Amino acid sequence: MKIPIKVLLADDHTIVRNGIISLLRNESSIEIISEASNGTDVINQLKAGLQPDIIVTDINLSGINGIELTTIIRARYPKVKIIILTTLDHENYVSQSLDAGASGFLLKNVNIEEVIFAIKNVALGYKYVCTAITIKLLAQSRGRFAIGPSSILKPDIELSKREIEILALIADGFTNSEIAEKLFTSKRTIEGNRQSLLDKTGKKNTAALINFVVRNGIID
Secondary structure, eight states: OOOOEEEEEEOSOHHHHHHHHHHHTTOTTEEEEEEESSHHHHHHHHHTTOOOSEEEEOSOOSSSOHHHHHHHHHHHOTTSEEEEEESOOOHHHHHHHHHHTOSEEEETTSOHHHHHHHHHHHHTTOOEEOHHHHHHHHHHHGGGOOOOGGGSOOTTOOOOHHHHHHHHHHHTTOOHHHHHHHTTSOHHHHHHHHHHHHHHHTOSSHHHHHHHHHHTTSOO
16 A cells, blocks of 8 residues: 655644645545644654654744745755645745745645645655746746747657647646546546656646746647
8 A cells, every 4th residue: 555645734724724634634645644833833843753744834824934944844854845835926935935945836726636736746756836826927927038949849859739738728727637627538647647748848847847838839
């Protein structure tokens, strides 16, 4: 039996923690092993010997905020990965979180399926930024980039019609489940397609993938 991904959930709102725990209850690949209401509590639990694979934390925590907590955890416990889960969608928070060492950034309006997808990908060593943030950052940056030799599609990359169709739906903000429903296939298949696209293009997350295919004119 596959060992579940061990998660510590940090949020200063009990109702948020309870909601996430409830939604993840039937996901056998993920186990919430502990929860915390502030950054100090997280650090104390790690000092006491708790060994999560991933910490999912809000930015707005009392005392030590989520970005400061990420910096501390990455320095003291480098094997523990961090996913930021917040309502703060400004690009500065995204860059500060990733610079601090976070492996993922999610907005609280994402559905539970995207949370699960992010946790699984971060556990595998990938970085993940939620689709909503990806689209927002892409829209802000599209005017700054000019297509040049460095952005031309690598000649050894071949994308199928179905992969291009999936890319367009990802860029439009659809989740894996929604894409699966539209294309009459399973969510697992779409997850595999998404990972294959990351591997083919050599990109580490959805934001980089969408930026790459838009700059290369693969999708509009």
